[in-house]
Amino acid sequence: LFENQFLTKEAIAEHHILGQIFDTYWLVSFSDKLFMIDQHAAHEKVIYERLMKRLKEKQSMTQTLSPPMIISLSKSEQETAYRFEQELLEIGFVFEPFGGNEFSISGIPADLYGMQEAELFYEVLDGLMNEHPSKVNDAILSKIASMSCKSAVKGNQRLSDEEAKYLIEELLRLDNPYNCPHGRPTIIAFTKYEIERKFKRIIS
Amino acid sequence: LFENQFLTKEAIAEHHILGQIFDTYWLVSFSDKLFMIDQHAAHEKVIYERLMKRLKEKQSMTQTLSPPMIISLSKSEQETAYRFEQELLEIGFVFEPFGGNEFSISGIPADLYGMQEAELFYEVLDGLMNEHPSKVNDAILSKIASMSCKSAVKGNQRLSDEEAKYLIEELLRLDNPYNCPHGRPTIIAFTKYEIERKFKRIIS
Structure with a gap:
């Protein structure tokens, strides 16, 4: 066809x-x-394809949050964030510890307009949390798909x-x-x- | 549907x-x-529906030819023209003898733009010529359909x-x-x- x-x-x-x-x-x-x-x-x-292309070319495109957003992460969320720091960075998340359980998020993936930034980060962590390391790429892909869906018109x-x-x-x-x-x-x-x-x- | x-x-x-x-x-x-x-x-x-409607309501709508068109009809065409004069009038043909084998056509069915007027008249006569009188209505309908088709965009x-x-x-x-x-x-x-x-x- x-x-x-x-x-x-x-x-x-x-x-x-x-x-x-x-x-x-x-x-x-x-x-x-x-x-x-x-x-x-x-x-x-x-x-989805925009995000995937950047992921493949290792050129993450970040939408800068100014001022950064401060959020609290549970212990297991923190662990997940550190474990997948590289992958999260590659899709556009920029974050650093902000003391205690707080984290400062200064960038989120570009193109994901209209989503709650905090919700987005929690959701991605949640998707990755219980993944076996060998399946993390699939989990990231599936997260990108669902983020694309949510932010699409x-x-x-x-x-x-x-x-x-x-x-x-x-x-x-x-x-x-x-x-x-x-x-x-x-x-x-x-x-x-x-x-x-x-x-x-x-x-x- | x-x-x-x-x-x-x-x-x-x-x-x-x-x-x-x-x-x-x-x-x-x-x-x-x-x-x-x-x-x-x-x-x-x-x-087709315009022509049919007029036929049903016995209100023929004629496109006047001015000056009238003079055409020659064979004996059998003349006979057909006289035999179905009423039906021909109802679909909009207006004609009268003009001496010898010649006829003067002063009106043809409206809406049939872009057809050769003489050709149209000959063709309708031809369609009616060999019809059994009981089937003349069908023949007229089928002629109207084919005229509609020919003059349609x-x-x-x-x-x-x-x-x-x-x-x-x-x-x-x-x-x-x-x-x-x-x-x-x-x-x-x-x-x-x-x-x-x-x-x-x-x-x-």
Whole structure:
């Protein structure tokens, strides 16, 4: 269904955004296909891939918190934080002890807009806490997926045309834009051929 | 799939035309459905229903030819023309003898833009010529269908947004807008539910 050459830079320039239906799905025509794009799944995918790319290239991108946020961690949370300090740093968390059980968080992963910063840190620690060291990469991946999901725009949430355009272009540039990190589709494609068959312009 | 209440006047006012794909199909959202409308089949249907309505209400609507067109008819064509004069008048043909084998055509059915007037008349006579009188109504219907088809806008033929809007509204006001006179679909509908299932937002 999806040929790879579709997603060349030239190709992306030629797509045309028709509009949105049900406040959630964007209709995009491209060459001889019609795409329906789920804005939530698309955003989730785009955030996930941004985070994954940085993780792979070891260039964490941090959103600086100024002033830093002071939070209390339990003993087991502290232990987890130290144990996975490197991994947490790689996804963008910057923290240091602040005396007693308190920690100062001065950076969180970029792109995770709209989440409670403290909640985010607790949740990631919680996800890592009981992991066997050999599975820590999977745990990080799964956390990134769930963080992406939480911070992604929802269905029914208003996107401007400009935001939609930006999101769709970023999605279509990905190597595999077709599934969100949870495996749900981001794009449903209808070919011209399929549509012509439905209209009985082609009989077969 | 299609509830009748959809097509009330209020409902029609609420549809939203998103745009066109493949130079042929118009995407229209309405409430919790997405419609794809084939512009050729839609136009064919609309022309057909206009002609049928007039035929039923015995109000023929004629497009006056000025000056009238003079054409020659063979003996058997003349005989057919006289035999079905009433029926021909009802669909909008106005003609009278003009001496010898010549006839003066001063009116042809309205809405059949872009057809050669002479060709149209010959073709209708030809369709009626060998019909058994009991089947003449069917023959007229089938001729109206084929005339509608010929004079309808084609796929890939440029419609302005204004023309498309007018066509779509007229289509949606019909009692049964969903099939062209040849039985091909004019509209393919996708419900929100179907789309959500495709995106696995609904699992069943």
